[in-house]
Amino acid sequence: MCGVFGVYGHPEAAKLTYLGLHALQHRGQESAGVVSSDGGRLYARRAMGLVHDAFSSEDLRGLPGALAIGHVRYSTAGGSFLKNAQPLAVDYSRGSIAVAHNGNLTNAEELRDLLEARGSIFQSNSDTEVIIHLLAMSKQKALEDRIADALTEVKGSYSLVFLSEQALVAVRDPNAIRPLVLGKLPGSAFPNVVASEPVAFDLIDAEVVREVLPGEMIVIDKNGLHSSSPLPPGPRRSCVFEYVYFARPDSKISGATVYEVRKNLGRILAEEQPADCDIVVPVPDSGVAAAMGFAERAGVPFELGLTRSPYVGRTFIEPEQSIRHFGVRLKLNTVGDTLRGKRVALIDDTIVRGTTSRKIVKLVRNAGAKEVHMRISSPPFRWPCYYGIDTPTRGELVASSHTTEEIGRHITADSLGYLSIDGMVDAVTRSPGFDGKRGEFCHACFSGEYSIDITAPSKSRQLPLLLV
Amino acid sequence: MCGVFGVYGHPEAAKLTYLGLHALQHRGQESAGVVSSDGGRLYARRAMGLVHDAFSSEDLRGLPGALAIGHVRYSTAGGSFLKNAQPLAVDYSRGSIAVAHNGNLTNAEELRDLLEARGSIFQSNSDTEVIIHLLAMSKQKALEDRIADALTEVKGSYSLVFLSEQALVAVRDPNAIRPLVLGKLPGSAFPNVVASEPVAFDLIDAEVVREVLPGEMIVIDKNGLHSSSPLPPGPRRSCVFEYVYFARPDSKISGATVYEVRKNLGRILAEEQPADCDIVVPVPDSGVAAAMGFAERAGVPFELGLTRSPYVGRTFIEPEQSIRHFGVRLKLNTVGDTLRGKRVALIDDTIVRGTTSRKIVKLVRNAGAKEVHMRISSPPFRWPCYYGIDTPTRGELVASSHTTEEIGRHITADSLGYLSIDGMVDAVTRSPGFDGKRGEFCHACFSGEYSIDITAPSKSRQLPLLLV
Amino acid sequence: MCGVFGVYGHPEAAKLTYLGLHALQHRGQESAGVVSSDGGRLYARRAMGLVHDAFSSEDLRGLPGALAIGHVRYSTAGGSFLKNAQPLAVDYSRGSIAVAHNGNLTNAEELRDLLEARGSIFQSNSDTEVIIHLLAMSKQKALEDRIADALTEVKGSYSLVFLSEQALVAVRDPNAIRPLVLGKLPGSAFPNVVASEPVAFDLIDAEVVREVLPGEMIVIDKNGLHSSSPLPPGPRRSCVFEYVYFARPDSKISGATVYEVRKNLGRILAEEQPADCDIVVPVPDSGVAAAMGFAERAGVPFELGLTRSPYVGRTFIEPEQSIRHFGVRLKLNTVGDTLRGKRVALIDDTIVRGTTSRKIVKLVRNAGAKEVHMRISSPPFRWPCYYGIDTPTRGELVASSHTTEEIGRHITADSLGYLSIDGMVDAVTRSPGFDGKRGEFCHACFSGEYSIDITAPSKSRQLPLLLV
């Protein structure tokens, strides 16, 4: 779960990248990085934390040139270290190259073993470093051919943005799993920005041109934009979870506004899993739009019965004498008497482990709710994602080993209902503006139908080197 | 605009204060401070920034004892310096004393001149330092008598929490302008926590006992709680703006939940200022509840057509080649096609200078809205507040020199409507649970009827000493 | 043990102060502060650490104006907190005032009790705050008269530099215990800089004019320099320890260069306490000059048999499995075979507790020295200093309860010899350039003859308020 951005041909390329990354901040808060080029060499800066904190004016002045790419990275379980921050940037035989990657390679470990056997050395545990090595070893001359060479060997999901001294290259995997969209700055003769989501364009006055196609490579340089398809386009399998949870509500994916899709998810959920309730209450912030749709379809009042603190950081100091619902209460609070005596339909987007849902249900009940009916605007989350979303193992996913009824009891809800896979897909395809097709989604995390043939996703070997 | 907190008789008093301040964080993000007592001496720490960042585990270990008070401070125009952070803590003839203050003294400058003429020295520009000086000069022996002596001399608004080596004292001004509420931790034989808003109790499992009364002084020490009324209770004039904007929606004031009051404000606004519209859209986050009420009463769909970034820091680096709506877009974005072709009723809580409203209206129109009808869930904001809310001067308040029609034109709205003062007060008094009286509000910022007789609020002299 | 600096009438007053403080850095490494005035108001910055680290270019730009004073503070046992950093700066009835103090008031506690009884509040534990309170309470109009009023009440040692909006004032106590010297910047029509030591002038191209006299007050403002003697000059009792240890070797005090005095101390020590030795080795850095004098007079080779690490910070992380001589070895190391088989005269300036000397003697012996004869270039250190040098209590001073023979045994030296008080005074008075008189020194730490009649130096009360 990351965000990427690239711009070509703007005198303040690094600043635009910084702003684009700010708009993509929800895709990753652990680290941020920008690499720029002045036509002759690359300049790089990566830092931990939010984009806003990671770059000072002086930092941006140190990133000159009219080309730049950037990356925001999500915090993953494995530990958060600067060496894993992107874009990666190295020197190789043809000069310098930088890359920002959203996605996950499923054969990274095999490739890494092969590369090491040929003498390669690795400085990070990122699968992205594999791509760079393959690119450097290609016998091709042209950058685009080297990239194509490298990507022919990798499997998995990738929305990639490369930067050389003189060109910007964007590539999307043949299944188009992770999003990537092309835009144009005002005054540019050709499209010259790429980003994970179109919200990155809104902030910098760029307009959306189109999505990057499955298996497409776009090269932007002094000759303008050149599109090619060096990789055989597979069947499109775009991640449906972007609609459910991950993308910003104001983003459009395949023509459909995420906010509208989420309301649809709620409407269909109300039809599939009705609840005898007095009010519909979302778990903020991600459940709000679905709850609005649910309430509308159910004809029951929508109430903001839970508030979410905007000030929650990563860790909080807890008193030794423990406090009830401490963890969840730092983030959520119930609103006065809004819930008292009510039968509440509580709307959330997913249940992962079940522990948080259990705490929230208790919190709502403590606030006086008579009944709590949990409704989830997606199907049971049963399978890990191998394509770039950081999910727990199967063992930790409560829905992979428990029935809906069992989960309902565990979280102490009076009833629990999930949306069906069909309902979820309907919610997307029936949204205004949607221009894709019904079968074009990856919903492996719900269905187990992995888009890419993976015999057995290689297990991450224990990280041999730990930078502290 | 600040938040105060105090606790007596808990082995982890500083940690509870830290958590209470976190719950009050919306009342001030500039600085945070905690002073604790172990019965023998005081321990203090103040720092710039959010509570979460200002205190490490080690910092909290350095604040031992069973008594503590805390303060969060809002960023004011005058400059943000650590020396203005609270609680203030000093030594005087009877030992040590610390104080946290929410409010504003209207005769601070006169008193400061008097005190300096008697030889006092001042180390901050805070009016709170005046209270400490008066207290130190009192001829009384007992702390509560010294405090009463001091407060007899001051005018203005104050919700104060004092800490001595062995006692916690809370006082509210005779007009009860700023909020202050009393609570009880589980297991305590008597009420032993005070806070600006009851949400601070939610987080630490304390229950609300009652509000501190106008002019009441509450002393909590080893003898338990002792209430007295050393100050003649004036007519109650609690700040109505707490409901409109300042308090958290999940807080209760005078029995009424802020969220419910805001929905009422929206409902009455829909009656007083109807709009011919297709959708009702709030300016997030503060306009959301009012927009829900407006939509319900108007029978028009409620839509989240604007999103708000949770990642906005204080300053952002802008490209030199400027971007349209740059400032407002860092914070707000329009949602896909939700607004396209629509007649939009846009709901906000206040218009201060008009510049932001103008930008938002343009943003909404750029997103395709056919008409934009601005509706404000409070009356025109015409007068500065002298009682603790940091407002611009009259000259900067657009409503003090322009008619509603002029403001509407200025912000380029198709129409503009404000709630009436009566409507606003009705919204509060008709809210479920409200246990106060109609005439008990200060609405000077809307009406110019200042609760306290102020001939001419003394002008702040230019700060003579600037700590950098 | 602190350093003070002041400058009047230079467009970059704060920068000169910053440089002056750098030259005085040896007088205090704990904190540094500068207060400047632009003629209308004061600007202040204080920070922990070295001058070089405490002030950025931006910090100095925030300190505008042509007048400035500064202070460096020594780390004292009581704890190192920013609130104790100087200059102190406050507002009072006549405007703003800042003060930097080197010295110690012996009746600070009594005065503080009196002031608090009159209603004063204290924000630090510094005796300097007492002076500010007295000044603020004076009935006089003119600043110099207020300062005189205040100083009439205090006892002890003080070299003070005050800054008001428009004037710089320097005062030295009637006994002239701590140093204070007057200088002139090139191009100035009158003397316009003051500093604890003349080395502060060297760096900024200023020339030494003369020392500030006992009890003298110097006011520098737009009318030039005005000297007065508002305090009855007592008998001069300048601290002899400045020569022995504290001042920089390149400083001149009373006409005598400290380096030359230290060589003299060594010469007379060689006469009074000869040692049968092959080489003379100093404990670096402070024993070097004395060892040179000792070697010259004894006719024995001078050898740098011990080196001192320039990289020693305050605390070092020690392995759990402890290392011999760990603490002293981080700082000192023996030089190869230089000491092997030799009878060594080891020269140091003082023995305080004896623990470090013991470690050094062992280190030297481990390096192969056949005999170690410790010679100290000052008399036994028996009495605490009440005049501004941070010394241990009598109980901790090994010489206050042990004979020289006992100390010698304790530190495992083959012999130990101290300089006599007469010898020490001779070393100063016979130095080239010395223009003072024999009887003008305070050597209370050696003799117990306290310069100022102190019945019983008031004990510091336990600090009531601790800022963390």
Added chain:
Amino acid sequence: MCGVFGVYGHPEAAKLTYLGLHALQHRGQESAGVVSSDGGRLYARRAMGLVHDAFSSEDLRGLPGALAIGHVRYSTAGGSFLKNAQPLAVDYSRGSIAVAHNGNLTNAEELRDLLEARGSIFQSNSDTEVIIHLLAMSKQKALEDRIADALTEVKGSYSLVFLSEQALVAVRDPNAIRPLVLGKLPGSAFPNVVASEPVAFDLIDAEVVREVLPGEMIVIDKNGLHSSSPLPPGPRRSCVFEYVYFARPDSKISGATVYEVRKNLGRILAEEQPADCDIVVPVPDSGVAAAMGFAERAGVPFELGLTRSPYVGRTFIEPEQSIRHFGVRLKLNTVGDTLRGKRVALIDDTIVRGTTSRKIVKLVRNAGAKEVHMRISSPPFRWPCYYGIDTPTRGELVASSHTTEEIGRHITADSLGYLSIDGMVDAVTRSPGFDGKRGEFCHACFSGEYSIDITAPSKSRQLPLLLV
């Protein structure tokens, strides 16, 4: 100019390394790094700044295991970035490997071009990364064979310490240009520490065993110590500049204590280049020992007429209105009247560009010296070093294009004298304990006789990638 350290088989290996690096701090203050192994994996931490500041207790706890290596790095002109900090640590086919390097490869660029042509990617501009790539590409199985393979290809100087999961390996180049010494911790059955200088052993109670031999490889693992000579030992050419300037005076190299050698340099200088003078004054700190030898041989008093500030950081803020001798005076000051009226022999270790010497001579003359005779305890510095000492280009070395007489005029000295190459070598070989041979030194920087056949040392290509 760097320092390396390694330890095997101590439960607190990282802490010992931290202490060892502290003792080697004079060899590099820009960055510090430690890599440890717990037998199964490596742990690494690198940071900018001094060892003391770069490592907290917590950092050291994050470096577990009984094996560790460390590195301190000198600030070089090219820019100081963390990515150039060492030890370098990577993963390759056989596991993980880390390396710390003191020295410089003269064919790094050629090798890098070859490696990149084979597909290698580079993440730093360090020549050390070349060694790691060669090692990773070796077809050998055993680590020592891979290292030997790699080193067969490189030319130049290197004292290397490698760390794998289970072994410590130390290698010195066939000419033994940079120092490397073997030691033994108390209680160890075999030698188990290596360091650039023996002073690193003093601090941790280890004893010196012997120097690592030209071309020797030492492997220390669970089988104890194993020495081999995989590289043909060339003629020994140890850097004579370590004696002149770089090493610590308390270090021993080839049996001779550096301090004793420096006194010898001064003695022979006095014979070769006598001066008609009243006093001999060193430029501190590096000229002190030579000045002592000079004074002794010349029969003229030795005087510390210049002091050096221990508080000088990298950059200082200068007033706009410039100050005479500003830069040099921040560091050096003259001592009172010591120099007044005197004919001064001023002793320094080298003249590089001549600018600093010129400033010092003027400073001395301003302090009243009648004549200034500059004497340098090494020959004219005419040639750049390609073996690990960071020297300016030939064009910047004043002695490569000017006669001694011209330089003397340039620095405004009354006379200037350099030591001869023979005199310098004599000073070393005649020092007590020296156990090497006359012809075994590299003095290319003085003579141009480069120890290793270098046709034309490859020019550093412009760094393509800049990390900011």
